[in-house]
Amino acid sequence: MRLEKREITLNEKDSLKDLLLLEKALLGQYTDALTRVTRKELRERILELVKETSGEIFWMKDLLDKES
Numbered sequence: 428m429r430l431e432k433r434e435i436t437l438n439e440k441d442s443l444k445d446l447l448l449l450e451k452a453l454l455g456q457y458t459d460a461l462t463r464v465t466r467k468e469l470r471e472r473i474l475e476l477v478k479e480t481s482g483e484i485f486w487m488k489d490l491l492d493k494e495s
Contacts, residue, residue: 447487454480
């Protein structure tokens, strides 16, 4: 069987879905890191990153909901 070359294009919705999955994975890594970190300064920074990432997740979710 011969494989043909196909052009693959992503639309905005697909890109947002991919980014949303990555942000969710990143959020999981941050929460995992919180249970392992002992330095107060690092815990505080991770908490800031959790807040920022959560905001981005809500923003992307809102965009996806508008597309539907």
